[in-house]
Amino acid sequence: MKSIKFIYILLPILFLSLLTTSCSNDDDDDYDPIxxxxxxxxxxxxxxxxxxxxxxxxxxxxxxxxxxxxxxxxxxxxxxxxxxxxxxxxxxxxxxxxxxxxxxxxxxxxxxxxxxxxxxxxxxxxxxxxxxxxxxxxxxxxxxxxxxxxxxxxxxxQNDNQNVTSFMGSDDNRYIISLIQPNDPIIGINDLMVSVHKMETMMSFPVVEDYTITLDPRMPGMGNHSSPNNTDLSYNVSDTMYHANLSLTMTGYWVLNLKLMNANDDLLKGEDVTEENTQSSLYLELEF
Incomplete structure (x- = not known):
């Protein structure tokens, strides 16, 4: 009889304990893991x-x-x-x-x-x-x-490499070009993405649309050689950025030589890389 009474007393306590634990877990689930x-x-x-x-x-x-x-x-x-x-x-x-x-x-x-x-x-x-x-x-x-x-x-x-450049174009407008991708360059074809903005006022820098940027990557420390299968940068209306294929054939320090042309194909900044001119005045840097 004593054991039966003990069970009757114990059961409500166990039930209350389980209920309390269940409620506590529910509260934890509703808390803020998200x-x-x-x-x-x-x-x-x-x-x-x-x-x-x-x-x-x-x-x-x-x-x-x-x-x-x-x-x-x-x-x-x-x-x-x-x-x-x-x-x-x-x-x-x-x-x-x-x-x-x-x-x-x-x-x-x-x-x-x-x-x-x-x-x-x-x-x-x-x-x-x-x-x-x-x-x-x-x-x-x-x-x-x-x-x-x-x-x-x-x-x-200050970033170690020149990943952004601000310059005056031949049209007397100031532009800002910034490197966005690749974040983790690889040997091979990389997705190159840059932004182009124009300084409208000291406080306003709208996106520049439908320009063209030529691309000529070079390795100054390796005879200034280039790489195959690069493409020029073109404007993408969906993300308002400029995209191209960037071919990197080895690790090291690269200069991305650029030329900026407006929608009428007028040259605004930059030069071709030649034996006499080893680097464009418009460029970004990348090292990996």
Whole structure:
């Protein structure tokens, strides 16, 4: 009889324990594995805060560099520590020079594909100070019709190779060309992608459409030899970038000699590589 009474007493306790454990697991499942995993593989660059929100900036490297920077961001409510899924953004990077300030090429900001809380875009820093200083960024955003702003200084590190170039064309317009791909070059045919922007004002740098860029890759340390099966860069309307095949026959330091032509085929910048002229005045660098 004592054993039967013990079982009757024990069963409700076991049932309550199982119920509590089940509820706890359900809560864990509902927690934020998705929110956390949405920035897997990315490194935080910095937080930009105001009184109500924190904007988290990420990329793969964890730093801004001269040239093309793909940037991911999340917006956190400071009061609830929850991430906001619906918001619209714009940004304005600025570099302060001794007598003036200017911006740089930048994209619109949109929701990252397949993400709930991550937004993304790109910024192309065409220059920086030797210590990485001089740049700041202002981010404006709207949530449920309410407008907010946040800003802070940022550090932009000089890239080792020339992956971006700013120059005056023969049409008296300033252009910026930036190397975007390949990220991990291989021996063989690589997908080459570059951006072309024009400085409309000190703060506006629209994409240049339907120009042509000739490509002549060379290895200065190896007799300045070229490679076979390269193609010239042409504009792709779907991503507003310029694409080509880049043939790399060996590892090492390469100079991508370029010539920029407008839609009328007028030469704006660059020269052919010859025995007398070993490098174009318009070029990008790549090393792997």
């Amino acid at each position: 929110i956390t995993s949405e920035v897997d593989g990315l490194t935080k660059i910095q937080d930009i805060t105001n009184a109500t929100h924190t904007i988290e900036l990420f990329n793969i490297e964890g730093n801004f560099y001269t040239g093309y920077n793909k940037i991911s961001m999340r917006l956190k409510d400071n009061a609830t520590n929850s991430y906001i899924e619906d918001a619209s953004f714009s940004w304005m990077p600025k570099m302060q020079m001794p007598t003036m300030q200017h911006s740089c090429p930048k994209s619109a900001i949109s929701k990252a594909l397949g993400k709930n809380t991550v937004f993304e875009g790109y910024i192309i820093y065409q220059m920086t100070n030797t210590d990485g200083s001089g740049w700041s960024i202002t981010i404006n955003y709207t949530i449920d019709g309410v407008e907010y702003t946040a800003n802070d200084t940022i550090t932009v590190i």
